Amino acid sequence: MVETKDPKTNEVYALLKDKIVSLQYMPGQILIVQHLSEKYGFSRTPVREALVRLRDEGLLEDADGRKFRVKPITWKLISDIYDARKAIEMLAAQTVAETVSVSQLQEMRTIVDEMQKNYDNHNFNQYFQSDLNFHNKLIELSGNEVLKNWMDRINDQQQRIRYLTTNLHSRIEQSMPEHYHIVEKLEQRDGKGAMEMVSQHLTLARADILSQRENGSFFGIQD
Template identity: 30%
Template sequence: MKADVTAAEALDVTPVVAEDIRIDRPTLHDVVVIRVRDMIIEGTLAAGSRIHEGQLGQQLGISRTPLREALKVLAREGLVDLVQGKGALVRKLTHKDVKDMLVVLSAMEDLAGKLACENASDSDIREVRRLHDAMMGYYAVRNRLPYYKLNQEIHSAFIRITGNEALSMVHTQLQARLKRIRFIGNEKPEHWDAAVADHEEMIAALEARDGPRLSRALSNHLAETWLRVADSI
């Protein structure tokens, strides 16, 4: 028998390891991706424009390496085109691009409305309500970017609680490509007000577990999105 047996080993007791409750800190890579993505969403980096790495890196206070890595991520999301000899360009969508993607999104969210009401747990519904209430707080003070981000989280939550991984995968890809387009849909106050009314109907339908009602609300919302953005593309 080894002489250096610990007390825990002698008693055949497994030591209890304290739960790791440390808060994850975003890496520089994460911060750069988020910042450049926000600049595209808000139009600071205009659709079709070339991203000058040196100038943008200086503006953000970073070297070209983390910026280039961030641009690769945004290219995979469909927000940036990496063109040999030209560098990174902010992707510019045509009317047809946008309408085609919104048509597909509408069909997916129509399906999601039915599945979400069938499959969501009570805690899932409470979480969507929490996101909705937080979003409404930003709407009350007209803070568009955080409002928009929570808005998109809500649409993703409707998809997630369906439990359908294939639906989630395709929806994520299309939603990423439409980030700037969805953001400009709320530029006019009357458009923003109408979008909020749509979301009020969505949360009411979900809490009632009324699948057909939620499907209609989601489909109508995306149809109205096209009308709100068509003249701005």
């Protein structure tokens, strides 16, 4: 399928978004339309439009004058994101438990099994990816379009956070089985239970990340 709508804008958008979430553009950095257009060989119009989109999506913010700045990551933002995630994933888990089909349950189980495989092989980047798949699939299976959009927004920030923080393997050790517990509750069609499991999982994950605030300073995280 060929992209026919705003092909250039979409290309710069994807390019810049990738650089931002992978921290090649660091939080706080100022992005200049003219520089970007020269650097990447697009005219200023699509670059400008891409930056506006990225700002509206929360990856950039307005700086003094007319500039765009890569949005800083603060401990407060991380905390807010985890709280918000918990709220929507709890809802999703309950909904899914009450409506999920057998083949959909199989999809979930395939993903956790993949997580387990990646964990066993110590492929922690792959593990992170399948962890993301797990949570996205949960939202997707809820069928709630609004949650889906919100989750997409959050995932971009989540990826930046992921790069900025350390991944304690000890936490993954705890975290891995938690995902199995969630799937089990879904399989039992236990809405309340699934909700509770998701709540626990994300409460722990949140506490783990925030605890890193004490263990020294992290380059790129403010407060």
